[in-house]
Amino acid sequence: xxxxxxxxxxxxxxxxxxxxxxxxxxxxxxxxxxxxxxxxxxxxxxxxxxxxxxxxxxxxxxxxxxxxxxxxxxxxxxxxxxxxxxxxxxxxxxxxxxxxxxxxxxxxxxxxxxxxxxxxxxxxxxxxxxxxxxxxxxxxxxxxxxxxxxxxxxxxxxxxxxxxxxxxxxxxxxxxxxxxxxxxxxxxxxxxxxxxxxxxxxxxxxxxxxxxxxxxxxxxxxxxxxxxxxxxxxxxxxxxxxxxxxxxxxxxxxxxxxxxxxxxxxxxxxxxxxxxxxxxxxxxxxxxxxxxxxxxxxxxxxxxxxxxxxxxxxxxxxxxxxxxxxxxxxxxxxxxxxxxxxx
Numbered sequence: 001x002x003x004x005x006x007x008x009x010x011x012x013x014x015x016x017x018x019x020x021x022x023x024x025x026x027x028x029x030x031x032x033x034x035x036x037x038x039x040x041x042x043x044x045x046x047x048x049x050x051x052x053x054x055x056x057x058x059x060x061x062x063x064x065x066x067x068x069x070x071x072x073x074x075x076x077x078x079x080x081x082x083x084x085x086x087x088x089x090x091x092x093x094x095x096x097x098x099x100x101x102x103x104x105x106x107x108x109x110x111x112x113x114x115x116x117x118x119x120x121x122x123x124x125x126x127x128x129x130x131x132x133x134x135x136x137x138x139x140x141x142x143x144x145x146x147x148x149x150x151x152x153x154x155x156x157x158x159x160x161x162x163x164x165x166x167x168x169x170x171x172x173x174x175x176x177x178x179x180x181x182x183x184x185x186x187x188x189x190x191x192x193x194x195x196x197x198x199x200x201x202x203x204x205x206x207x208x209x210x211x212x213x214x215x216x217x218x219x220x221x222x223x224x225x226x227x228x229x230x231x232x233x234x235x236x237x238x239x240x241x242x243x244x245x246x247x248x249x250x251x252x253x254x255x256x257x258x259x260x261x262x263x264x265x266x267x268x269x270x271x272x273x274x275x276x277x278x279x280x281x282x283x284x285x286x287x288x289x290x291x292x293x294x295x296x297x298x299x300x301x302x303x304x305x306x307x308x309x310x311x312x313x314x315x316x317x318x319x320x321x322x323x324x325x326x327x328x329x330x331x332x333x334x335x336x337x338x339x340x341x342x343x
């Protein structure tokens with residue numbers, strides 16, 4: 001329980017919580033920290049902060065202080081690739097990425113956690129690429145003192161249905177590029193796909209180890225797919241021939257190559273004609289022509305997830321629809337924009 005005392009009575013007492021100071025445009029943070037012993041010289045400062053009274057805490061057996069509560073919550077929320085220190089600031093604990101990788105947020109469990117009275121956790125969006133040391137979430141108990149039961153209930157929800165937060169490192173993939181199309185194969189037009197895709201692959205820490213140009217021939221596309229597999233490629237990107245025109249046969253080549261799982265079409269613009277297939281657990285991503293004309297497409301949403309070890313299926317491509325409409329801004333600000341943030 002909390003006991004209110006005057007400032008004059010507070011001299012010699014120990015602060016039960018951080019006291020925040022805000023100087024607009026200059027400073028926001030704790031002027032005094034929990035555990036500070038109040039002295040006579042502090043009185044004027046506290047009065048300037050609008051404090052005419054302070055609180056002394058006398059915890060009952062079933063009560064808990066905000067700092068202890070925050071540590072319990074943070075421990076329950078953090079999964080692999082997440083680190084935190086038991087150093088609450090104003091009752092809040094920050095959760096940081098412990099590695100470069102892809103943030104994964106169990107949004108359903110996070111919502112259930114936040115439904116518990118007097119606790120909260122705020123995170124970055126699911127599937128955000130993060131760097132080691134980056135802030136990805138923060139949690140706190142909202143009152144200064146509360147009952148233990150809600151804290152324990154929230155922690156149990158997070159722990160039993162977790163991890164709520166994790167960062168998955170991206171693997172180093174050996175990528176094969178298969179550029180299809182008669183015009184490129186016969187040299188009638190210059191290929192522009194290979195440099196675009198190579199740039200995206202290398203920026204995510206992988207490497208292109210094989211590159212082949214193939215005409216619009218399903219059997220030859222299938223043969224190149226198998227050849228890339230034989231060279232040790234563990235991820236294939238195929239371009240061209242992804243539309244519904246009769247001479248667009250890349251999809252048929254992928255099936256002839258032996259793909260056992262095949263999903264054509266995504267709920268994303270640009271990128272509706274995207275394709276995901278699997279051959280002996282090796283992902284094959286069919287990249288539509290929009291990747292040549294737009295800086296960011298469905299490929300930029302899916303490729304990091306594949307490299308983080310996710311198996312992308314029909315449902316994943318469907319859920320991309322929420323937030324999957326690019327606003328085609330004159331100056332692209334991705335990833336600092338809403339594109340892809342709904343899934």
